[in-house]
Amino acid sequence: MLKHGIYNEDDCQGIDLELIKDFYGTTDCLPPRPPGHTGAGYLGDDEPDSDRNSSDEGDESDLDDLSQQIEYIASVGHSEFLPKPVKAPRASCPFTGDELHLYEAGLSSAARQKILPPGYGICADEWEDDHYPAVEIIRSGRKGGKEISVQLPTFIWYPRGHLWVLALSIMERILEDRIAD
Known part of the structure; x- marks a missing residue:
């Protein structure tokens, strides 16, 4: 368990297949890849750095999309997709x-x-x-x-x-x- 983690039973057992596809699946329409793009999130090594998109807008929009999905799941009441809350340990400084x-x-x-x-x-x-x-x-x-x-x-x-x-x-x-x- 220390080396590989703990594997529980199937988290999606007993949940409707369409609901699983909505929240865990991928989109049917994949965006076209630019030339030289490997599909793994990185451009090919032979491309010069100046041609790469250095904007962080994609990262922010991905986070916004994820936040919206989490809010939607919570509003619809699908608690099986939300993690169980964990109490944070109390922390205090030992010093004056x-x-x-x-x-x-x-x-x-x-x-x-x-x-x-x-x-x-x-x-x-x-x-x-x-x-x-x-x-x-x-x-x-x-x-x-x-x-x-x-x-x-x-x-x-x-x-x-x-x-x-x-x-x-x-x-x-x-x-x-x-x-x-």
């Missing part, structure tokens, strides 16, 4: 106003200075084989019997990990100082 200012200034300064806080696995002496891990194994299934290997390219994950570790370290110090006071 002064602490937030201190946190932001501290994070900015630490990132500029490229500080590496020890104990979080971001320092080179904390790595196995003296290099940043390129793969992470996620165990899943009953008793952790399944393993999924996740690639961690250094140029992508190390900067993100470094910033995350700095933020976590600074947050922990601010909250510890609050308790000590």
